[in-house]
Amino acid sequence: MMPILRLAFASLANRRTTALLTIAAISLGVTLLLGVERIRTEAREGFANTVSGVDLIVGARGGSMQLLLYSVFRIGNATSEMSWAVYEKIASDPKVAWSIPLALGDSHKGFRVLGTSEDYFRHFRHGRKRKLKFDAGTAFSDVFDAVLGADVAAKLAYKVGDTFTITHGIGDAASAEHRDKPFRVSGILTKTGTPVDNTIHVGLDGIEAIHIDWRGGARVPGLRITADEVRSMKLKPSTVTAVLIGLKSRRAAFKMLRQLNGYAREPLTAVLPGVVLHELWRAVGTAERLLSTVTFFVVLTSLLGMAAMLLAGIEGRRREMAILRSVGAGPGHVFALLLLEAWALTLSGILCGMALLYAALAIGRPIVEALIGMHISMDLPGHSELGLIGLVLVAGLLAGTVPGLIAFRRSLVDGMTVRF
């Protein structure tokens, strides 16, 4: 087989323009395939890690998907709230390491306002256990301090020290402005690629303060408490919308889950975020699977292009085949020659494609990270990627079989003499 291998390389080098174009087509397909696979994996992982390190999410009784959507993705509303007393009870459970209360229901220019505590910035993790970082400013130091997600600050062009007012309600249901109690931007978070980027964070006391003279979604007539007056008051929330819980030991998660779902004093719903996130991904991940299917067809197209190139070459190479037959090559050698050429082209395409992928990753990674907060790894190909590469190699060999068989038959008929 060695002479055939040498001949395959020499013959391809002789037709280097078409060979290089074919390799370019295959390598672009491979880059696309592996790139999409990598981004897909990262997207899935990033999605699964929208909240990482949170063991349980608890809210008032309702659907688990709904709970996940409003507590993590800021989509939809809670139908009811849980009482502060219950929150305190859960937070003081010996199995609980930390807890983050969340109070939702207000907005500002379409961005959700999330009332929470300092613990949010201390314990919340996203991606691979990454902490929230501040691009500018600090966490809350006053009742009316707000910390903006990266996208909020960018889209509204707010800087630390700017002030704004919060609207009561969300979206279409948004009603009056809490005009009398403006908030000041105390900090801006670094881009995370999660819903945190689209959230305005304020203290629970801030949420309480703007609603202190409100009842049932409307201002209490005649009651007017100014911002300065409110600062001196003891602000204790009466409800929270949801709680993120970190446990001391993850092994306690199922026990805690049962305990909370069967809570006697108030109807609660508790979920393991990973499980519900996985369910949600199954529902929204169709596009991602579709994308990888499309890229696989791109690779197949480039391999068909290679088959066409080899096929078109056969006619012009009948003389070459006849010479090979005259020096003792059998039709099997001719078949092997074509197959090895296909294999060499495919392999070169894969290697160039991978080089291209890593070059693109090296250049594009910081840009993607800054733009959408997605962290793409530069790791060596994993199992699924190696599997794809293997699949491309097999497909390349199969694509080479057709021209190989045709050359086999042709050289059988032609022998040493080319008849036209």
Next chain:
Amino acid sequence: MIALENLRYRWNPEEPVVLEIDEFSIDDGERVFVEGPSGCGKTTLLNVLSGIAAVDMGLVTVRGQNLTAMAASERDAFRADNVGVIFQMFNLLPYLSMIENVALPCRFSGPRKQRATRAAVSIEAEAKRLVGRMGLSAETSRPVSRLSVGQQQRVAAARALIGAPELVVADEPTSALDGDARNAFIDLLLEECRESGATLVFVSHDTGLANQFDRGVSLPEINRAL
């Protein structure tokens, strides 16, 4: 010895027989000139002798080996080991160097590789020696496609001779050469065949060449299919 007995050949079963030879033999080391006009079956005869074409009927023996009893792959191996071929033109693979072209048969045949390395220290050395014997400079690095036709034919002759095959078949190898180059080429080929002891079957329509050979044969006279 090469012997043909009651040979019948046709391209495929629907077509008429193109070669029909009752009896024809060539001695070992004999250099035979086979003459005849185009279309009289000269190329077919060479295809039969080199094991490319499978005959329908009859006996083809080359050096005691019965080609008619062999499978196609065995005939390919037989050709690789025992037959050197020179075509009319376009003998060389354009993407290989001159020396690589000459060495090609040794890549497909163990026995020829062995004989070549017995004659010289390496296949390349033997290829260079043969190229030199054919009056070419082995050092030339020019692509083979840039060689003149006469030079290309001499490279082809060196390739047919490498590894000392039993039989060299040449299909009108001089038809693209002018008078002086033609005679020089034939002299070199005859000399090298004598040197290696190879049997030579040289076919051409040019009857004027016959007197340089041990024997001249007119194919129309022995081919009864015509």
